[in-house]
Amino acid sequence: MADLLEVRDLKIGATAYPPGEPPQDITIVHGVSFTLRKGRVLGLIGESGAGKSTIGLAALAYGRGGVRITGGEVRLDGENILALGGPGIRGIRGSRVCYVAQSAAAAFNPAHRLGDQVVEAAVRHGSLTRQAAWERSRYLFGVLGLPDPDSFGRRYPHQVSGGQLQRAMTAMALCPGPELIVFDEPTTALDVTTQIDVLAAIKRAIDETHTAALYITHDLAVVAQVSDDIMVLRHGHMVEYGPVQQIIEAPQEDYTRELVSVRQIQKQEAGQQSDARIRIDGVDAAYSNHFKVLHDVSVHVPRGQTLAVVGESGSGKSTLARVITGLLPPSKGAVTFKDETLPPKFADRSKEQLRQIQMLYQMADTAMNPRQTVRDIVGRPLTFYFGLRGQEKTRRVAELLEQIEMGKGFIDRYPAELSGGQKQRVCIARALAAEPEVILCDEPTSALDPLVAAGILKLLMRLQAETQLSYLFITHDIATVRAIADSIAVMYQGRVVRFGPKSQVLSPPFDDYTDLLLKSVPEMRIGWLEEVLATRRMVSAGH
């Protein structure tokens, strides 16, 4: 069979604007080549900055922002689309090649009905009449499992949920009957339990319409479910390219091997201990508009152990951290540190009480003052809590930097001069500087690339082993939970639905929600999605 898409030695550049300096030309993609046959799916995978989205958009001869395609060819059915002029390329976009963006919420025009936007490309390109296009959109809404497909198109984007929008965007891409669709991280912004439905819908739609696809993601487990081939990218270079089976089961390159195995860290569960460091008893909490976010939450974290609090967006897990720190005083219940009940508001707590509980944030970027150096950031708690100054302070900061495996060469750097992983490490050093008993970790790894995240998790575990720190670790990612937890609390709609030692929480019998959550997490093996869907069909047939 002939190749539908042939990308040959693709080079992509952009202009960078470093503040206060003249613009510089940089290269984002350094000569990447691949081919895609009709009806097949190629997964493009890599960390942020790998150039995967840029390559995806190049399949539509499009460069986002100041991005320019500087060399190579993109052949669609033998024709180099990079050489086409404006009208020629407009004839291809939206009719033969379509695009599904990461954030459908932003990609839909808020001023028009979903249906009008879904049929627009097909109607404007003349591939379908208005009526036929609406007919097809209703069919596609059905295939994609959207509620009430006949009237779904009459709604406005803000009237439907995020998962539904993502599926509507897929329908929009499928409507003109394209030969190729570029999926750009279509499920990344979604919760796992929503992701699995969207993933299943996309897979079914691709199968039914025999469209070829480029599927771009940073999640190898996801791409393993939908692709025939996978290309691994890093810093704009191809690392490895081959059939999905080979990449997942017999990777050739070290980098790919690391990507495949990164989720397999497992912490040995510690034995049960009675002396709780933090104890939360029957806590209710509400925001000022009386919207109640926590209902009767009771958990505790033992000394030297990790409690993982897991849940999806809106489950109240971050609110729990705010209650513990005293940013949001609970309306009922109490927070106890060791044996003393903490005042509900942080402003009423003593310096000593504040010192004992430190916090790690998801965005290390915004957690550090960009106008302070590492010395100031890590040194301030030393001065504030222990009165260290001058030489003594510098010595201690250097010591802390050693502890987080960074070395004292970083002491005079500003946060902007650090990588994402280094920033989070400096935040850890700042927390350690206070010599706390407990660190609250609010998704500290979820904004990081998987390999960097794994490094942070290992560091946290090493520090725990050395100093008997207790962690309350908030996350939405089950793999992270497996990696670090001794005990787990599963949160759903503001309640703790399951709490206990890791082995117990992760073994059956499950409650409904935990069951759904665990089964929705993509596993790094081929055919996982089909299995889950088959089980679901069996269950629903059995009812």
Added chain:
Amino acid sequence: MRWRAVPISAWVGMAGLALAIFCALFAPWIAPFGEREVVGDIWLPMGGDYLLGTDNLGRDLLSRLIYGAQTTISVALAATVLAFCMGVFLSFTAAVVGGWTDQGLSRVNDLMMSIPTLIFALIVLAVLPQELWILVAVIAVLESTRVFRLGRAVALDITVMEFVEAARLRGEGRQWIIFREILPNALSPLLAEFGLRFAFAVLFLSTLSFLGLGIQPPEADWGGIVKDNKDGIIFGIPAALIPGAAIAGLAICVNLVVDWLLNRTSSLKGGRGDG
């Protein structure tokens, strides 16, 4: 920062500003004649002993202009500095303390801003005696409402950042949070705003003087010189246009520099319009 990255427009602006400030600082030494010295006939043309001609009373226009720079720039600068001290202090307090303090200050500010600046100034100046410090205070209060709006927006943006939360949870006091955490991050938008406010103060002061409500004669200031010489226009004498051009030139120079500053800092909030 590299000097080569500074665009020509910014250089032009800085050169113009430097010239104006030089005139203001050394007026008595560089002005060829005295501020109030009648040197010749009225409205003498340009050239000869009087580079820019003479004004409606026969005073040397160039000397008036140089002395005018001193008055205009110092009054506008004083008003702007005062406006910033008030606006930044109040807005940061509002953003950091929050609650009723913020509500109260913000509502009063909204009320002040719902009356156009010039109209507000006219009403107040209709009642108050015509004295220099009152003029400075009036301009400063009106300007401070705009500074308050921007300062509060910038400070609120920064207060919700996690490093401020981290400082609060550490137990830091309000002083530390305002001066060590928020202010250093608000400096560049505030600096740009300072430029815009200064340009606006120059225009505003000149407008008031032009209307006869600002600096009182015989002291020279640019708006006042326009007023003195406006009757010459009907006879085709362009003396009134020269101080007008000086005002416009100074404002343009400030805007050029601010425009460059704004392009360098992406995090600026708030509009640049004025009412």
Added chain:
Amino acid sequence: MPLAALLIQRLALSVLLMLAVSVVIFLGIEALPGDFAQTYLGQSATPQAVANIRQELGLDQPAVTRYFGWLGGVVQGDFGNSWASGSSVSRQIGLRLGNTLFLAFWAALVSVPLAISLGMLAVHYRGRWPDRLINVVSLGAISLPEFFVGYILILFVAVQGNWVTFPSTVYDGMSFGQRLEAIVLPCATLVLVVLAHMMRMTRAAILNVMSSPYVETAELKGLDTLRIIARHAAPNAVAPIITVVALNLAYLVVGVVVVEVVFVYPGMGQYMVDAVTVRDLPVVQACGLIFAAVYILLNMSADILAILANPRLRHPR
């Protein structure tokens, strides 16, 4: 329903603001130092004359009583009598408000379409020379004081060119055409002053919409530029542009004050400035209140139109 509630809330807020402004204008003048009767009569007045004049002007009554008396009159369109001339303020305003609105109306009619077109032109040529030219010129133009622009026009167009007459007096019995001719220069000045701001803000508003992800979506659908602008950018750019226009019209109403003085045009602005010079407080209060009211009204219209243009509010969940 939430839409109607929002609109009513916005209206109520404006009425409240108006009342608050009237208190500020009235009491602001009251609370400030200085005895007006004294000022009014001059330093040489006898105490008896001062007392008489105080009684005559009603200054001996408590401030609250006078505020409500004044407000009651204002609501019925009675702003009291001028201290300087003793004639009715409302009658003078009746004559002059029309002139001012006439001038502002024509300035708006010229500047709004011109600013929006220039803004669109700048966006269309973004980064190329027409955009840069418009950018540099407008940056210069926002720095020009109104009186400078006005006198340049007078010198070159009226005095040296002799194309139009100066000053721009209008009086009863002038035909519509004559009136239009009289306001050509003040109108042009206002347009020049307000144009640059409005154009820059329009450009920023459109650029903001054009760089949004849904415009990228439209581009990736292979739609032509015209369709992208008309169908995808325009509906979302309407609200910000309306806001820009209303803000600048509010500014225009204030700019009118200086322009009227420059051109000796018999409108509200000149009336107010003259009153301020002789400290004729009833006139200052009346003019201040009317200018503030127009300003608040325009800002309120901007808010309401922006609410109406927002699809999220027009089509609630």
